[in-house]
Amino acid sequence: MDALRIASALLLAATAVGERNDAMHLMQYTAESNLAAEDDDDRCRLWCIGDAKKTWEQKCGYRACRGCAACNLQKVVSTPLQPGILTTPSSTGTMQLYDTIIEEVGSLIQSLPDTCDYQECPRGELAGCILRIAGADIQDYKDGRGGMDGCVNPADVGLWECLHYGTHGVRLASVWDKHNGELSFADFLVISAEAVMTNRRGDLQPPFPFRSHFRFGRTTTEDCSWSYKAALAQPWEGCNGVRRVFMGQLGLSVRGSSALMGVHTIGRARSEYSGWNGYWSAPEQSSRFNNNYYLSLLLKGWAPGRSPNGRNQWNHVGSGTERGKPQMMLDSDMCLAYGDEVSDSSVQDCCAWIMPDAFDAINASIPDGGNKAVDRLNEQTQNGRQWCGTTFPNEIDDVKQESFEHIRDWCCVSGTRGPDVDCGNPRALKGMAAAHILEFANDEAAWIAEFQKSWTHVTEIGSEHQLFTPA
Numbered sequence: 494m495d496a497l498r499i500a501s502a503l504l505l506a507a508t509a510v511g512e513r514n515d516a517m518h519l520m521q522y523t524a525e526s527n528l529a530a531e532d533d534d535d536r537c538r539l540w541c542i543g544d545a546k547k548t549w550e551q552k553c554g555y556r557a558c559r560g561c562a563a564c565n566l567q568k569v570v571s572t573p574l575q576p577g578i579l580t581t582p583s584s585t586g587t588m589q590l591y592d593t594i595i596e597e598v599g600s601l602i603q604s605l606p607d608t609c610d611y612q613e614c615p616r617g618e619l620a621g622c623i624l625r626i627a628g629a630d631i632q633d634y635k636d637g638r639g640g641m642d643g644c645v646n647p648a649d650v651g652l653w654e655c656l657h658y659g660t661h662g663v664r665l666a667s668v669w670d671k672h673n674g675e676l677s678f679a680d681f682l683v684i685s686a687e688a689v690m691t692n693r694r695g696d697l698q699p700p701f702p703f704r705s706h707f708r709f710g711r712t713t714t715e716d717c718s719w720s721y722k723a724a725l726a727q728p729w730e731g732c733n734g735v736r737r738v739f740m741g742q743l744g745l746s747v748r749g750s751s752a753l754m755g756v757h758t759i760g761r762a763r764s765e766y767s768g769w770n771g772y773w774s775a776p777e778q779s780s781r782f783n784n785n786y787y788l789s790l791l792l793k794g795w796a797p798g799r800s801p802n803g804r805n806q807w808n809h810v811g812s813g814t815e816r817g818k819p820q821m822m823l824d825s826d827m828c829l830a831y832g833d834e835v836s837d838s839s840v841q842d843c844c845a846w847i848m849p850d851a852f853d854a855i856n857a858s859i860p861d862g863g864n865k866a867v868d869r870l871n872e873q874t875q876n877g878r879q880w881c882g883t884t885f886p887n888e889i890d891d892v893k894q895e896s897f898e899h900i901r902d903w904c905c906v907s908g909t910r911g912p913d914v915d916c917g918n919p920r921a922l923k924g925m926a927a928a929h930i931l932e933f934a935n936d937e938a939a940w941i942a943e944f945q946k947s948w949t950h951v952t953e954i955g956s957e958h959q960l961f962t963p964a
């Protein structure tokens with residue numbers, strides 16, 4: 494689908510640390526040929542391409558056409574980004590600058606309405622797209638190249654839209670425009686991601702300790718062509734992608750990888766961007782940075798399905814599900830907890846759910862984890878003590894008293910019905926990160942501690958030698 498050709502990745506002449514080059518655009522792209530004719534990707538509805546009566550300018554105003562290459566090209570070309578300085582010098586890389594950017598990005602989020610439903614969730618959406626930019630930049634690290642260097646592939650639909658045009662009219666570039674003479678774009682992307690996570694965590698305890706760990710000094714890469722060829726982990730790779738990129742290229746452990754994946758609590762997948770569709774949990778949870786991703790993986794039923802664009806994903810089934818209210822997981826999320834039985838939604842046909850006994854695997858460190866997880870979910874949703882969308886009749890009920898058939902019914906049969914076969918044994922999870930997922934669902938502090946370690950590692954890898962702690 495990519496009808497873009499890199500005409501000139503970066504033509505900056507001044508590359509010395511701290512030097513600024515306002516004259517050049519960070520990147521310039523050009524069309525190889527007729528974009529509209531070439532674009533047949535499923536993130537771009539067919540009528541966008543076929544409707545010859547409307548101009549691309551008009552068509553790009555429609556949500557269904559936003560994923561078309563022609564629209565991306567117009568956006569990128571019409572809204573160039575100033576490269577600013579390439580490496581932050583210690584004279585400007587101060588804690589004060591860090592705090593200012595945290596506050597300004599936080600204000601962007603706060604300027605949006607605090608509503609959140611299946612139609613839209615403005616604060617969560619902006620936070621999601623900013624955090625995903627960092628997620629994409631991180632993943633191209635390999636053998637000493639790439640990583641957090643400011644290279645974000647415009648073919649990865651949704652990322653540049655967020656940066657340039659923003660979400661609900663709010664642009665991350667508006668903050669960058671103010672500070673591009675003080676820090677590198679690469680450092681800016683890390684601080685912006687920390688800003689959205691901090692903002693979306695709000696007063697929840699414990700807080701993220703990002704501030705005390707942050708170091709400046711990443712260099713913005715001038716020629717991103719190598720980065721654009723990097724193969725990021727793809728949902729259909731399941732845990733192989735996690736092993737290849739998170740563990741192989743980035744050097745994270747299984748525990749560290751599954752802690753990092755908790756970012757999918759924030760935001761959602763969209764048909765018009767990636768082609769996958771839905772929230773990883775209920776919409777209001779997608780706007781808070783908590784451990785709800787792990788609770789959602791475990792305390793809901795999941796069955797293979799398709800997004801409206803035909804992408805294979807795991808859809809929420811069982812009680813509490815309603816038509817037109819998509820909650821989904823990717824193969825790469827599910828396999829962490831459930832293992833090989835759920836690593837390929839294109840061919841597997843089973844219902845993924847757990848009995849409370851699955852928490853016995855961590856009983857030594859967290860006794861009675863099943864009941865604690867139910868309490869944790871109740872604190873977050875205020876919906877009462879629920880397992881697979883069913884509320885216990887009264888507060889003191891023990892989920893362990895419920896029969897296998899009852900709980901299976903809640904998770905896989907009531908509401909939207911899932912397959913009759915279970916994915917593996919609901920009493921014992923087999924995923925490579927199962928024990929960690931069970932723990933993170935119960936112990937938010939443990940997740941935050943591990944997340945911080947992974948985050949610092951993946952945002953610093955490759956640049957360690959030049960990073961410095963701000964004054």
Ligand code: HEM
Pocket residue numbers: 617618620621622624625627628629631651726727728734735753756757759760761762763764766767768769823825
């Ligand atoms: C195996 C690794 C990963 C896979 C397969 C993956 C896949 C995806 C996909 C398909 C989407 C939907 C995009 C859209 O339609 O807008 C998405 C969204 C998202 N991803 Fe990932 N991702 C991975 C790792 C990461 C990492 C490492 C981060 C950040 C550190 C991240 C942060 C996000 C966020 C915040 C969103 C929500 C975006 C929004 O709401 O606009 N992901 N991811």
